[in-house]
Amino acid sequence: MADSSGKFGSAEFVVIANRLPVDRVVAPDGSTTWRTSPGGLVTALEPVMRRKGGAWIGWHGAPDEKLRPFTHQGLKLVPVHLSESEVVEYYEGFSNGTLWPLYHDVIAPPAFHREWWDAYVTVNRRFAERAAKVAAEGAIVWVQDYQLQLVPAMLRELRPDVRIGFFLHIPFPPTELFQQLPWRREILEGLLGADLVGFQLNGAAGNFIRLVRQRVGHKTHRDAVYLPDGRVVRANAYPISIDAAGFEEMARDPAVVARAAEIRESLGNPRTIVLGIDRLDYTKGLRQRIRAFGELITEGAVHPDDAVFVQVATPSRERVDQYRMLRDEIDRLVGRLNGDVGRIGQPPITYLHASYPREEMAALYRAADVMVVTPLRDGMNLVAKEYVACRYDDRGSLVLSEFAGAAGELKQAYLVNPYDINGMKQAMLDAIKAGPKEQARRMKALRKQVMENDIDQWANDFLSELAPATHTKRTRPSREQ
Numbered sequence: 017m018a019d020s021s022g023k024f025g026s027a028e029f030v031v032i033a034n035r036l037p038v039d040r041v042v043a044p045d046g047s048t049t050w051r052t053s054p055g056g057l058v059t060a061l062e063p064v065m066r067r068k069g070g071a072w073i074g075w076h077g078a079p080d081e082k083l084r085p086f087t088h089q090g091l092k093l094v095p096v097h098l099s100e101s102e103v104v105e106y107y108e109g110f111s112n113g114t115l116w117p118l119y120h121d122v123i124a125p126p127a128f129h130r131e132w133w134d135a136y137v138t139v140n141r142r143f144a145e146r147a148a149k150v151a152a153e154g155a156i157v158w159v160q161d162y163q164l165q166l167v168p169a170m171l172r173e174l175r176p177d178v179r180i181g182f183f184l185h186i187p188f189p190p191t192e193l194f195q196q197l198p199w200r201r202e203i204l205e206g207l208l209g210a211d212l213v214g215f216q217l218n219g220a221a222g223n224f225i226r227l228v229r230q231r232v233g234h235k236t237h238r239d240a241v242y243l244p245d246g247r248v249v250r251a252n253a254y255p256i257s258i259d260a261a262g263f264e265e266m267a268r269d270p271a272v273v274a275r276a277a278e279i280r281e282s283l284g285n286p287r288t289i290v291l292g293i294d295r296l297d298y299t300k301g302l303r304q305r306i307r308a309f310g311e312l313i314t315e316g317a318v319h320p321d322d323a324v325f326v327q328v329a330t331p332s333r334e335r336v337d338q339y340r341m342l343r344d345e346i347d348r349l350v351g352r353l354n355g356d357v358g359r360i361g362q363p364p365i366t367y368l369h370a371s372y373p374r375e376e377m378a379a380l381y382r383a384a385d386v387m388v389v390t391p392l393r394d395g396m397n398l399v400a401k402e403y404v405a406c407r408y409d410d411r412g413s414l415v416l417s418e419f420a421g422a423a424g425e426l427k428q429a430y431l432v433n434p435y436d437i438n439g440m441k442q443a444m445l446d447a448i449k450a451g452p453k454e455q456a457r458r459m460k461a462l463r464k465q466v467m468e469n470d471i472d473q474w475a476n477d478f479l480s481e482l483a484p485a486t487h488t489k490r491t492r493p494s495r496e497q
């Protein structure tokens with residue numbers, strides 16, 4: 017991807033994320049396949065890259081493998097390798113053992129280790145160097161998420177000609193928590209290498225600006241940071257979304273409709289199916305949700321003949337201690353409830369520890385009468401938006417945590433505080449009992465919000481702020497297509 021002089025690459029638009037949109041999976045017989053990577057970041061960005069073209073730089077999910085750039089289903093992918101010790105120290109360690117819990121309200125205690133930090137610096141530099149090689153002169157480079165917060169400044173040093181955007185997909189913590197980080201100043205300075213720093217919510221952008229003023233000492237005014245060299249960095253909120261029309265189209269597919277009916281059938285055609293779909297993560301409030309549903313059943317407010325709860329938990333970061341402990345805890349909770357009140361062929365909770373293709377998710381969304389999304393803290397939560405996009409029939413109810421970024425937009429959901437088990441039980445009960453009219457009233461309003469603020473809108477808003485002159489016009493597919 018280098019030009020003939022070898023000085024610059026040829027990609028006018030570059031996305032850098034810790035993960036490529038696909039993971040390389042090696043089967044026991046040695047054959048390899050590619051599987052969609054987990055998480056909301058990939059769901060959101062993949063359609064953007066399909067429409068805009070350009071190169072996607074990221075790790076392919078396996079340690080100790082150096083791969084050459086390749087094209088996969090029309091996407092230009094540029095793999096970055098991580099050694100086994102970098103997976104442990106940069107990915108599982110600093111990214112997911114330090115930053116992830118620190119940025120999510122310290123729900124789990126963050127660990128601070130100097131060798132994790134050193135690996136984070138090394139790997140961030142590798143990503144920045146790769147981007148510097150791939151980007152064309154004056155390209156737009158868009159760095160994603162908490163794993164790569166040093167890349168903007170490192171890249172600016174190597175390639176002052178490119179426009180650099182950064183978007184944080186997860187919450188940005190309040191100053192009191194961020195200050196615990198021994199490398200707080202380095203992280204802030206890393207982010208300030210960007211021209212535009214994007215967050216999910218206004219509060220997060222405000223936290224960042226305040227920290228930059230207090231900790232780095234730069235002058236700030238509203239959304240702008242004034243650097244001593246005259247450069248201005250902006251920080252704003254851009255609530256991320258999904259390819260809403262794409263999800264709706266998938267949900268309308270006759271094969272998906274048939275699969276939804278099959279799912280209902282195999283659950284015994286209960287009156288109500290309650291559904292949760294999450295990465296298996298301690299931020300998602302799974303424990304609280306299962307307890308709330310369990311109490312509704314054991315106290316008799318909901319009869320096990322009438323309602324079943326399906327929980328899909330996608331495996332995630334399985335070698336990190338806190339994730340291992342969570343898995344054991346959820347296994348125990350589900351096992352106890354099913355053991356206590358289940359009958360032959362009728363467990364109140366169907367628990368699936370697996371990842372499924374998007375079509376299966378769409379069928380589940382279509383089959384579910386009540387969707388419960390109850391994280392203790394979440395940057396946005398795209399599952400909530402996916403459910404709404406799939407309910408073109410204006411049916412179904414969404415129970416949503418106030419602590420998901422999506423609550424700011426999805427106000428007609430049944431909003432809950434996931435720490436308040438009684439409040440959550442009441443909201444679940446209200447949602448289970450809602451009649452078709454009430455469902456339609458809420459769902460219509462939710463759909464208006466989700467269908468009108470899709471991923472194209474998000475990318476357009478961010479990119480036109482980052483590079484107004486070069487940005488191409490929005491291409492929004494019509495819903496009738």
Ligand code: G6P
Nearest residue numbers: 035054055056057161185186332
């Ligand atoms: C969240 C993060 C992403 C991450 C995803 C999956 O959505 O914001 O950056 O890729 O979780 O987590 P994983 O550790 O499997 O990449």
